[in-house]
Amino acid sequence: MKEGPDIARIAALIGDPARANMLAALMSGKALTATELAAEANITPQTASAHLRKLSESKLLRPRKQGRHKYYEITDEHVADVVSGLMGLAEKAGHSRTRTGPSDGALRHARSCYNHLAGDMGVWLFEGMCSKGYLSRNGDDLMLTPTGWAFVEALGIDLTSVEKKASPLCRECLDWSVRRSHLSGNLGRAILARFETLGWAKRDISSRAVLFTEQGQSAFDQLFE
Amino acid sequence: MKEGPDIARIAALIGDPARANMLAALMSGKALTATELAAEANITPQTASAHLRKLSESKLLRPRKQGRHKYYEITDEHVADVVSGLMGLAEKAGHSRTRTGPSDGALRHARSCYNHLAGDMGVWLFEGMCSKGYLSRNGDDLMLTPTGWAFVEALGIDLTSVEKKASPLCRECLDWSVRRSHLSGNLGRAILARFETLGWAKRDISSRAVLFTEQGQSAFDQLFE
DNA sequence: TCCACACTTCGCTCTGGGCCGAAGCATTTG
């Protein structure tokens, strides 16, 4: 016994309320500065600094210095997946941070999860693309079919620039509110970004909610009807 | 802010060394008694009892009373997935519990992960079945193709009994040592069980290692050559 | 019936680690 990796270390890292709040805030996919994260966790900058150092040392966060600011972001999709998974377990166990605040409904409808679309809208997007034959599974990962390729380009996304990034084009992500998969990976991120530039949706600043405009919502609905 | 599920609670739960050791031990998929788990974590039964109560209350473990024993097992695949994910992160961060003990190599070669085969052998099984066309992805989950169906039955597994269980037949699991998917779900469990009854492999008692016999190994290799 | 064993509850101790105040660097701005 006592072989294998030490789960306790990283789990304890995530298990501190302050650090967990920081991670949850970063799950939007945006990079945040140390002081912003301190505010998010309701602690002083000194304390936040210590936390962020630990999170970086264990490769959960990746720091980027920019002038006198220091931006932090979630290291990669593996970290995001684990945090997502933990949210799922917490939800099922009935551990919620507040008694279901007002924006909770909005979060369940649409939110950003590591820069891609999650919540009901995310699931609809994913399942719509599957049922239309835009996505297919093949071997180890999701594939964008030729018709799917055309669909995405018709949205105005330049796939050649998206495709050459290192991380995979399509992935699935299982999020907490809907126990279903939705589209993640570079394509997932590109689509959410495209929705924003098209003016279909915009992100709420203080929460992870994604707010669709009326036109945006109906345009979205037409894609899969 | 402060919306959504409270990750910190469950992460802290997993983050205690004693509880983490218990969970790691249970990741083999076997159900263990309270005293066995206490020994696994190097603590007294009293302390273990308190830990196990918390883990059960948060739905991470599922207790089953049997006579004067109380068996605990991992609640479901969602929990197993998160623990697997944490192992992956810990491995990448360089957090290992010992300085790579002797059985570490065996664990990387083949081990049980929530009752299915993981490690190199697990990946070979999964990728072999994919490349032979036994498995295909379709919509939201893995499908066993007709030829795959025949392959599994030829192994001597009664698929009709496996299929009627509630949890899905095929799933993927990403484990820590090989950053690749391997076959999970009911079929994954049935196959490992079949390997054991065929005498191809047996589980090490004190670790999660799965030891293949020489004949078992070569029989396995012939399946996919 | 009595003992052995598995598990639980209670009360207590003690330490690891989160938190802040104060002070120290670094970078931008005026």
Add this chain to the structure above:
DNA sequence: CAAATGCTTCGGCCCAGAGCGAAGTGTGGA
């Protein structure tokens, strides 16, 4: 060059919670 701002280091306080001993409950076997 100051002054302001963002981040970090140091030192000390404090408490949640993990741990155990002792004693209680329930089940199984002789």
